[in-house]
Amino acid sequence: MKRALISVSDKTGVVDFAQKLVGLDYEIISTGGTAKTLRENGVPVINVSDVTGFPEILEGRVKTLDPHIHGAILAKDTPEHMAVLKEKNITPIDLVVVNLETTLSAAAPHTGYPCFRTPSSLARALRRAGVDVAVTANNHCCDGGARGIGATLAALDDAGLRHTGTFVDSLRHGADHPLRLAANGIRFALFNYTYGTNGIPLPKNQPDLVSLIDRETITAEVTALRRQCDFVIVSMHWGNEYQLTPSSEQEELAQLLADLGADIVIGTHPHVIQPAAWLEAADGGHRTFVAYSLGNFISSQSR
Numbered sequence: 001m002k003r004a005l006i007s008v009s010d011k012t013g014v015v016d017f018a019q020k021l022v023g024l025d026y027e028i029i030s031t032g033g034t035a036k037t038l039r040e041n042g043v044p045v046i047n048v049s050d051v052t053g054f055p056e057i058l059e060g061r062v063k064t065l066d067p068h069i070h071g072a073i074l075a076k077d078t079p080e081h082m083a084v085l086k087e088k089n090i091t092p093i094d095l096v097v098v099n100l101e102t103t104l105s106a107a108a109p110h111t112g113y114p115c116f117r118t119p120s121s122l123a124r125a126l127r128r129a130g131v132d133v134a135v136t137a138n139n140h141c142c143d144g145g146a147r148g149i150g151a152t153l154a155a156l157d158d159a160g161l162r163h164t165g166t167f168v169d170s171l172r173h174g175a176d177h178p179l180r181l182a183a184n185g186i187r188f189a190l191f192n193y194t195y196g197t198n199g200i201p202l203p204k205n206q207p208d209l210v211s212l213i214d215r216e217t218i219t220a221e222v223t224a225l226r227r228q229c230d231f232v233i234v235s236m237h238w239g240n241e242y243q244l245t246p247s248s249e250q251e252e253l254a255q256l257l258a259d260l261g262a263d264i265v266i267g268t269h270p271h272v273i274q275p276a277a278w279l280e281a282a283d284g285g286h287r288t289f290v291a292y293s294l295g296n297f298i299s300s301q302s303r
Contacts, residue, residue: 005029006038015041094183097190098126099235099268100134100163103141103148104155114198115143120151123159133179135192137165137211138237138269142197146206165192165235166210173208178225178232189229193218194237195269213238215256222260231263239270239293246274246292255279258288265290272296 004026006018018028018038029046030038038045102116104123111117126134134156141149149166156163164179178189193213202209213236226232234257239250246254250267257265258279265288267274274293281288 006034014038015043018043093130095133095181095188096131097133097135097235098131099138099237100136100152100156101138101140101268102152103144104152105144105148106151106155116140117144117148120155120158123155123161127159127161131161133181133190134161134163135165135190135235136163137192137194137235139194139196139198141166141194141210142200142202145200146203146209149209164190164211165194167208169206170208177208177211178221180229186231187229188231188233189225190233190235191218191222191225192235192237213253215253218253218256219260222257222262226261232261233264233266234262235266235268237269238267239274241270242272243270244272244274250274250292254288254290254292255282258286258290259283261286262288264288267291267293269293270295 004018004021006014006021006028014034014037018030021028022043027046028038028043031047035045035047102118102122104120105117106120109117110119123134136149136152136156141152144151150168153163153166153168153172162176162179162181164176167173167176178191181188181190191211193211195213197210197212218234222232222234236250236253236257238253239247246267254265259282261281267290270293272293273295274291276289276291279288279290280286
């Protein structure tokens with residue numbers, strides 16, 4: 001039996017939505033006022049306190065969800081987790097990329113903020129939902145240290161998800177940075193960088209563990225790959241949380257990437273939508289599309 005977690009602040013339409021899921025053979029898990037509303041309208045509900053380890057799926061990021069945080073709509077297969085991404089009909093898309101903003105572990109405990117640790121079955125759930133690639137360089141990628149990165153990448157490999165942004169060693173860094181992809185005969189190079197790791201230091205003997213934003217490094221790496229593919233895509237974990245406009249640093253880095261010949265720049269981290277724009281390269285011979293921040297696909301945050 002599939003299970004769906006529903007916990008929302010605005011109850012408008014929630015009963016109809018839950019009844020639709022029940023008709024699709026989902027069991028409903030809920031809490032608080034949402035559970036009360038559903039029960040009052042005849043929807044059978046399982047207490048959320050009886051179920052743990054749910055993942056949260058966000059367009060800009062994928063994080064662990066604490067069972068008490070409101071605002072997510074998720075699903076759970078037994079024994080694996082499965083987000084209701086298929087409702088969004090993503091499977092016909094040629095290439096689906098998510099920002100995996102958590103670590104993965106087969107073993108408990110599975111935790112939420114401030115150090116995320118999600119069941120490794122999330123990787124298989126994402127793959128079944130139609131996701132092809134996970135970018136993993138973000139401020140939570142080191143929540144479990146080097147061991148957590150290794151476990152995360154092993155889970156992604158096991159699920160058949162390609163990935164870039166964090167690496168177990170220099171060999172994988174060389175092979176997967178950038179990640180070379182192809183769809184419909186078009187060759188892509190996908191880079192992924194993060195502004196930091198929440199103050200968690202990288203091991204001195206593993207300098208290639210995380211791709212950090214460094215202008216000289218980015219310049220060298222993008223320049224070297226520009227002529228080897230049809231499109232260069234750069235995923236940047238940057239900016240200020242909850243800020244509706246890009247920071248000056250975001251704008252400067254975006255212009256640098258445009259000048260280097262990047263075709264698409266996708267931003268994550270602020271949790272809100274920021275403007276998108278076309279940037280002209282300094283030489284006038286190239287235009288780059290920049291989405292400064294995609295925001296959250298499904299949000300359980302209060303801001």
